Amino acid sequence: MKEIKIKTKDLILYYGAKMALNSISLDIPEKEVTAFIGPSGCGKSTFLRTLNRMNDLIPNVKITGEVLVDGLNIYDKQIDVVNLRKKVGMVFQKSNPFTKSIFENVAYGPKINGINNRKKLEEIVETSLKKAFIWEEVKDRLHDSAMGLSGGQQQRMCIARALAVEPEIILMDEPASALDPISTAKIEELIFELKKHYTIVIVTHNMQQAARVSDLTAFFYLGELIEFGKTRKIFTTPDKKQTEEYITGRFG
Amino acid sequence: MSRKKAITGGLFVGLTAFSAFLIIAVIIILLVVIIIGGKDTFSWEFLTAFPEDGMMKGGIFPAIYGTALLVVIMSVAAVPFGTITAIYLTEYAHEKSILAQTIRFAVRTLATVPSIIFGLFGLGFFIKFVGSGMDDVFLGGQLKWGQPNILWASLTMALLTLPVVIVSVEEAIRTVPREMREASLALGATKWETIRRIVIPGSRSGIMTGTILAVSRGAGEVAPILFTGAAYYLATLPTSLSDQFMNLGYHIYIMATQSANVDQTLPIQFATTMVLLMLTFILNLTAVIIRSRLRRKAK
Ligand SMILES: Nc1ncnc2c1ncn2[C@@H]1O[C@H](COP(=O)(O)OP(=O)(O)OP(=O)(O)O)[C@@H](O)[C@H]1O
Numbered sequence: 001m002k003e004i005k006i007k008t009k010d011l012i013l014y015y016g017a018k019m020a021l022n023s024i025s026l027d028i029p030e031k032e033v034t035a036f037i038g039p040s041g042c043g044k045s046t047f048l049r050t051l052n053r054m055n056d057l058i059p060n061v062k063i064t065g066e067v068l069v070d071g072l073n074i075y076d077k078q079i080d081v082v083n084l085r086k087k088v089g090m091v092f093q094k095s096n097p098f099t100k101s102i103f104e105n106v107a108y109g110p111k112i113n114g115i116n117n118r119k120k121l122e123e124i125v126e127t128s129l130k131k132a133f134i135w136e137e138v139k140d141r142l143h144d145s146a147m148g149l150s151g152g153q154q155q156r157m158c159i160a161r162a163l164a165v166e167p168e169i170i171l172m173d174e175p176a177s178a179l180d181p182i183s184t185a186k187i188e189e190l191i192f193e194l195k196k197h198y199t200i201v202i203v204t205h206n207m208q209q210a211a212r213v214s215d216l217t218a219f220f221y222l223g224e225l226i227e228f229g230k231t232r233k234i235f236t237t238p239d240k241k242q243t244e245e246y247i248t249g250r251f252g
Numbered sequence: 253m254s255r256k257k258a259i260t261g262g263l264f265v266g267l268t269a270f271s272a273f274l275i276i277a278v279i280i281i282l283l284v285v286i287i288i289g290g291k292d293t294f295s296w297e298f299l300t301a302f303p304e305d306g307m308m309k310g311g312i313f314p315a316i317y318g319t320a321l322l323v324v325i326m327s328v329a330a331v332p333f334g335t336i337t338a339i340y341l342t343e344y345a346h347e348k349s350i351l352a353q354t355i356r357f358a359v360r361t362l363a364t365v366p367s368i369i370f371g372l373f374g375l376g377f378f379i380k381f382v383g384s385g386m387d388d389v390f391l392g393g394q395l396k397w398g399q400p401n402i403l404w405a406s407l408t409m410a411l412l413t414l415p416v417v418i419v420s421v422e423e424a425i426r427t428v429p430r431e432m433r434e435a436s437l438a439l440g441a442t443k444w445e446t447i448r449r450i451v452i453p454g455s456r457s458g459i460m461t462g463t464i465l466a467v468s469r470g471a472g473e474v475a476p477i478l479f480t481g482a483a484y485y486l487a488t489l490p491t492s493l494s495d496q497f498m499n500l501g502y503h504i505y506i507m508a509t510q511s512a513n514v515d516q517t518l519p520i521q522f523a524t525t526m527v528l529l530m531l532t533f534i535l536n537l538t539a540v541i542i543r544s545r546l547r548r549k550a551k
């Protein structure tokens with residue numbers, strides 16, 4: 001069994017008066033891919049965003065319980081959110097490049113971290129783009145606007161951008177939902193490579209995708225964690241009836 | 253349909269068409285009259301020469317120069333201040349906080365205050381209070397800042413145009429997508445870094461539009477500078493912030509009301525009006541173009 005990278009304990013989240021997460025306790029192991037599945041609105045994104053405190057940005061959010069990353073409660077007052085987010089990177093559903101060049105996009109994080117040496121930045125940009133398997137496609141147009149890339153390329157560039165700050169964990173919220181099958185296959189291949197070095201948490205609506213890329217799967221329903229375990233087991237012999245019904249497409 | 257209804261319907265269509273036509277007609281007549289009246293006087297010489305013969309002849313260069321200087325100093329004051337206010341309102345203040353609502357109320361009110369009131373305020377606040385205060389403190393009561401000059405006129409104008417800047421920049425800031433801010437924050441940027449590196453660059457065209465609209469407004473207004481710095485006639489160009497200046501709008505006003513022979517200066521009045529109109533028209537057109545690009549981008 002691998003080490004636990006993220007542990008949540010009785011995590012409850014309210015949007016105003018509406019409960020969106022009901023007492024979620026879950027252990028995410030290091031350097032594996034954990035998938036969150038469940039019908040729309042069940043709280044997958046909400047839960048994912050509690051892991052790097054992106055929900056802090058939304059007014060009227062109330063959170064109780066604990067989220068431990070490497071054993072430290074990230075909702076502790078002493079925790080520096082900025083450092084946390086450097087350690088826990090995020091890739092969004094809709095690719096969201098900055099309206100800057102490809103180079104400036106990827107160099108953004110390192111620059112924020114105070115790296116100004118041009119050579120060093122070039123090095124980081126190159127390795128990050130290589131890790132995201134997009135270097136060959138963009139190496140001759142690094143200084144062109146990132147907006148000119150295709151959707152799939154943009155998404156891989158966003159992954160490169162996240163990698164450039166050297167995170168340990170990467171959260172992905174439906175990273176391939178807006179992409180064609182070929183781009184999706186590339187992203188999945190990429191996830192497979194990345195898990196050698198990173199802990200990956202991915203939200204997906206695509207059952208096959210969850211089955212293909214993940215080691216562990218968590219099934220959410222109406223803000224509750226219904227079942228969590230090895231992907232193979234969840235997809236073949238789930239314990240709960242709801243899980244089985246969802247996976248076989250009988251509801252959701 | 254009854255005949256009566258058809259007639260009222262027809263009348264209404266006619267009425268709307270007529271009012272639309274009236275507006276266009278007014279603009280066209282206005283332009284034609286000004287161009288006919290000013291075209292013989294308007295020349296390169298007119299733009300670059302000083303007035304002569306008690307302003308009965310010559311050019312309007314000092315007025316153009318003074319107007320340009322006025323809007324530059326005004327922009328230097330209004331644009332950063334307005335931008336910062338807009339950033340505060342959109343990024344930091346809670347929508348419903350008392351402070352934010354007070355600021356918004358103040359901005360709206362500022363936008364509706366008659367411009368002559370700004371002129372009086374400038375006289376009372378900048379000249380009598382700040383300026384005289386500076387003279388007392390720094391110059392032992394010697395009169396330097398406690399009188400009308402281009403600095404006080406520009407600052408007065410800056411107050412008048414501040415709402416324009418704030419509203420334009422706010423609008424532009426709101427077009428910066430949330431996804432981009434989130435991307436920045438998720439990379440470990442602080443809120444301020446996100447504002448500086450993503451939000452402000454993303455609002456550049458809005459800041460531009462605001463500046464141009466403010467400049468075009470500032471170039472055309474006369475009332476605010478009436479008591480705060482505009483001069484009737486100056487033989488030299490202003491060289492210091494404590495100098496007075498000539499101004500296009502004010503020039504038209506005095507030529508039309510104060511000159512020794514109003515009829516004789518008529519061509520100069522028309523030509524000056526032409527210059528002022530062209531200036532504000534070009535500025536407004538540029539602002540409209542930038543703004544429509546911005547709106548398209550926001551969609
Ligand atoms: N900012 C918000 N304010 C209020 N309620 C919200 C907010 N964001 C999400 N919710 C609600 O919280 C619940 C969970 O939303 P969430 O986005 O986490 O679901 P999801 O599982 O990611 O759904 P999807 O698969 O459609 O992305 C939903 O009922 C949603 O309406």
Ligand SMILES: [Mg+2]
Nearest residue numbers: 044045046173
């Ligand atoms: Mg979601």
